[in-house]
Amino acid sequence: MSERNYRAAIIGTGAIAHAHARALQDAAGRVSLVAVADVDAGRAGEFAAGYGRARAYGSAEELLRAEELDFVHLCTPPRLHAPLAVTCLEAGVTALVEKPPTLSLAEFDTLIEAERRTGAYVATVLQxxxxxxxxxxxxxxxxxxxxxxxxxxxxxxxxxxxxxxxxxxxxxxxxxxxxxxxxxxxxxxxxxxxxxxxxxxxxxxxxxxxxxxxxxxxxxxxxxxxxxxxxxxxxxxxxxxxxxxxxxxxxxxxxxxxxxxxxxxxxxxxxxxxxxxxxxxxxxxxxxxESSGHASWLAAVLDALDQGQAPPVTTADARRxxxxxxxxxxxxxxxxxxxSGQITADSPFAQRMDGTGARWRNA
The missing domain is CATH 3.30.360.10 (Dihydrodipicolinate Reductase; domain 2)
Structure with a gap:
């Protein structure tokens, strides 16, 4: 087992972020929460104070510029998952993305492309x-x-x-x-x-x-x-x-x-x-x-990173x-x-999950 202590951050400090912070605490000795970010800077500060000495930032971009990180937990509303994950990957930082990872299959494929292009990893939190x-x-x-x-x-x-x-x-x-x-x-x-x-x-x-x-x-x-x-x-x-x-x-x-x-x-x-x-x-x-909570999932993530492998759930797994x-x-x-395989790139259901439209859309 690697003796490395990973440096982690959390972006988005709403309710689910607390489960991630507690999982990081449970993995003490293997990983440290060093920073958090939220568009509500006051909430980010309160969250950081509740989980040790993490530094607080008012934006993801500010955090990524200031910190040396191994991975980031993305705990924002779903529409922000994909753009923030790409931003993390382009900064060379692995992105651990809450569910759903993207709003569409086409958007998920942009994460796969960014992962291949940057060499950093993206994984979905399906604990x-x-x-x-x-x-x-x-x-x-x-x-x-x-x-x-x-x-x-x-x-x-x-x-x-x-x-x-x-x-x-x-x-x-x-x-x-x-x-x-x-x-x-x-x-x-x-x-x-x-x-x-x-x-x-x-x-x-x-x-x-x-x-x-x-x-x-x-x-x-x-x-x-x-x-x-x-x-x-x-x-x-x-x-x-x-x-x-x-x-x-x-x-x-x-x-x-x-x-x-x-x-x-x-x-x-x-x-x-x-x-x-x-x-x-x-x-x-x-x-x-043990339970099926975030702690078991994070342990599997750390084990994979220790071995130089993509953390679970990988893009191949999550795409299915x-x-x-x-x-x-x-x-x-x-x-x-x-x-299976019928939803190709040109399908309206690849671009949006409602595709050609829910039958109640005009009701």
Missing amino acids: HRFGPGAVRLRRLQEAGELGRTLLATCATQWYRDEAYYAVPWRGTWESEGGGPTMGHGIHQFDLLLSVLGPWSEITAVAGRQARSVETEDVSMALVTFENGALAAVVNSVVSPRQTSELRFDCERGTVEVEHLYGYTDDDWTVTPAPGHEDVQALWVKDRSE TMEFIAALYASAFTGERVR
């Missing part, structure tokens, strides 16, 4: 991949211990009221890029994709059921994967009993997790298929007390998830089944 349960599930699956995955269900059913959408950048295609498909369910179906691998086709619907927003507040999709698995995906912000659920029905057992914003091993259950009771023993033999989102919207708004 649920790194909780112990997800790591164990992928390991058992890769070892063939669970047999083939036959069926999966993925549900992010949350509740966000009108007050939540009173924040100007929420609920619009121009500033948030989409509704719960883009900004809420992404954590769960990204984990689904990390387990099941490449998807092949998707059929979806989306609706604006209750919230006075431009985007959808509910979407549902049926997905076929290259390995033959079938999955159902639900994303909602109109569900009073909130839950985040994933279930994998495999040949040798069912593995499922139910939580809200982060899971531990206590949130997972395993039901062996008849004759495969050993699956339960395989699951529990290396139990962990972004293509999935674009295809879901394309299917929902055109009524057609969409196949």
